[in-house]
């Protein structure tokens with residue numbers, strides 16, 4: 505569900521007509537609905553109310569400070585994957601005891617900062633990382649809480665780039681190594697291994713993989729309890745899928761109904777790390793048609809947003825719905841150019857000099873003309889957070905709507921921004 509709907513043939517975000525924003529802010533820009541973000545968070549919270557989990561929003565899905573603050577103010581914690589995200593989490597006012605930190609490659613300076621800030625725990629991904637964190641903790645004379653990320657070796661039906669929980673993936677440790685580490689944890693004098701962590705991947709639309717992974721982990725926890733090792737936390741990660749096209753993902757309620765029976769039987773404190781579920785459908789990318797070009801093979805709509813603004817189609821072949829901001833002229837397509845015939849299908853592409861710079865291929869769209877605005881839907885997660893300056897394109901502005909109010913939450917970059925850190929040496 506989301507709050508981008510047509511009223512009178514115009515696309516609205518909450519109570520604001522998006523085309524008005526497009527004229528005001530210029531394109532491309534991202535626009536988010538605060539209501540959608542909060543509703544998604546509250547839906548998950550309500551679904552799991554019986555076990556009162558800590559819900560740590562995954563910062564990498566959308567790391568704008570305003571969005572982090574919105575969620576933190578509602579009681580959310582944050583799931584971070586770098587020192588930069590720790591910096592953001594703290595700037596957004598997140599209590600450090602609500603921050604969990606996963607990453608296969610945490611650097612020493614990042615670890616040191618997180619220990620000094622006393623985050624809730626590190627999700628540890630290797631034996632070497634344990635040794636490093638222990639050494640730094642000793643150095644800082646601190647006892648540090650950690651959880652072990654286990655790789656449950658589970659198949660998920662999602663794009664291979666966003667699955668993370670098969671034996672061959674780089675994340676976490678296998679159960680045998682986890683057992684060895686837990687049994688020998690006294691060797692890590694300054695660490696307390698308090699829990700386990702799993703994260704199966706992203707855009708997972710069914711409960712089955714979660715159920716399989718959680719049962720595996722709970723069996724392991726029970727087995728370790730037999731060996732006298734008790735754990736207090738289980739972090740079940742993120743990965744809940746959303747609707748981009750015709751998917752029928754589980755709802756928060758359905759998800760909770762599947763996994764809660766397992767979790768309720770334990771006394772473990774549960775942590776969730778949703779990213780996409782919270783923000784995915786709460787944001788769109790607004791762009792303007794620069795040119796329409798007909799070739800003997802294709803019709804191209806060339807827009808002013810590019811893969812540098814939203815890389816998901818180029819990276820994962822991801823599907824995003826594309827809607828005109830105004831449907832008033834958009835009667836069912838009747839392309840005027842005779843050579844285009846009855847073909848109403850377009851490739852919607854950006855200006856970047858790469859053939860993978862597209863937003864849609866062979867997409868049926870209503871009649872459109874140069875200068876019209878389009879909304880690329882479902883762009884709230886892994887949209888701006890993956891944006892780059894490729895082709896020396898300043899990164900887009902971001903705007904959030906709260907009912908009928910509009911707040912700019914990131915200025916569009918300028919050309920000065922592009923070269924800010926560059927130095928021409930005197931040769």
Ligand SMILES: *Cc1c(COP(=O)(O)O)cnc(C)c1O
Nearest residue numbers: 562606706742743777778779780
């Ligand atoms: C990316 C990530 C998430 C969030 O995944 P979504 O699919 O956006 O919910 C959660 N936990 C970890 C460890 C991650 O790396």
